[in-house]
Amino acid sequence: MALATEQTDTLTVHPDRAAMAEALAGPIATALETAIARDGEAVLAVSGGSTPEALYKRLAATELDWARVCVVLVDERWVDAGEPGSNETFLRSTLMTGKAAAARLIGLKARGETPLDGVADVTASLSGVRFPPDVVILGMGDDGHTASWFPRADGLETALSETGAPVCAIRARQTAVTGHLTDRMTLTRAALAGAGMSLLLIAGEGKKAALESAMADGPVADMPVRALLRSETDRPDIHWAP
Numbered sequence: 001m002a003l004a005t006e007q008t009d010t011l012t013v014h015p016d017r018a019a020m021a022e023a024l025a026g027p028i029a030t031a032l033e034t035a036i037a038r039d040g041e042a043v044l045a046v047s048g049g050s051t052p053e054a055l056y057k058r059l060a061a062t063e064l065d066w067a068r069v070c071v072v073l074v075d076e077r078w079v080d081a082g083e084p085g086s087n088e089t090f091l092r093s094t095l096m097t098g099k100a101a102a103a104r105l106i107g108l109k110a111r112g113e114t115p116l117d118g119v120a121d122v123t124a125s126l127s128g129v130r131f132p133p134d135v136v137i138l139g140m141g142d143d144g145h146t147a148s149w150f151p152r153a154d155g156l157e158t159a160l161s162e163t164g165a166p167v168c169a170i171r172a173r174q175t176a177v178t179g180h181l182t183d184r185m186t187l188t189r190a191a192l193a194g195a196g197m198s199l200l201l202i203a204g205e206g207k208k209a210a211l212e213s214a215m216a217d218g219p220v221a222d223m224p225v226r227a228l229l230r231s232e233t234d235r236p237d238i239h240w241a242p
Contacts, residue, residue, distance in 0.1 A: 011240050016242060029062045074136070074138065106129065116169045122185055137199050138228075160224060199236055
């Protein structure tokens with residue numbers, strides 16, 4: 001017999017990632033439909049990583065007026081589409097398929113050797129996007145980062161500001177989590193504040209332990225996801241699967 005989804009004071013526990021995808025696809029689609037009816041378009045901000053892959057494939061098969069959905073990457077490694085590590089490439093092979101292929105995807109990679117060189121172009125490409133998004137799908141690393149808000153990274157203060165530009169450049173400290181691709185472009189807290197639906201998806205015992213650490217006392221700069229976990233207005237709904 002399959003285990004049922006369980007709700008705790010901290011998070012929703014799903015039997016596996018497929019069950020998490022099935023549980024969340026409907027509410028996400030409903031939120032996007034509501035935004036389309038209200039505003040004529042919906043904005044969906046999405047993260048990379050293996051945890052949401054099943055959800056993206058489930059959403060791609062969902063009946064929705066996808067032509068009225070703008071998909072925005074939450075963050076991106078400073079690599080071109082098609083290169084290893086590209087979140088845009090991952091999204092194009094998972095979410096932006098099937099019915100969802102009609103949606104409009106805005107990436108966060110531009111010209112320039114570094115994110116600082118490209119931040120003006122990326123900001124311009126986002127100028128027509130209505131922030132905050134209607135739905136945000138976030139992940140979290142074992143180091144307590146979310147989006148590309150990495151611990152003690154160059155640019156972290158700007159990324160965590162509740163006011164200012166919707167995007168900023170990040171240079172993370174190289175760790176086992178970042179790998180060698182430490183230059184990133186990320187949406188800021190200012191862009192995500194007030195999102196209609198905010199979800200934090202994590203999987204595995206390591207991420208669960210990291211979440212417990214992030215919920216304990218300590219500087220936000222050490223585990224930047226704390227900025228959201230401690231927010232009275234923008235705390236995401238947290239979903240975990242083994």
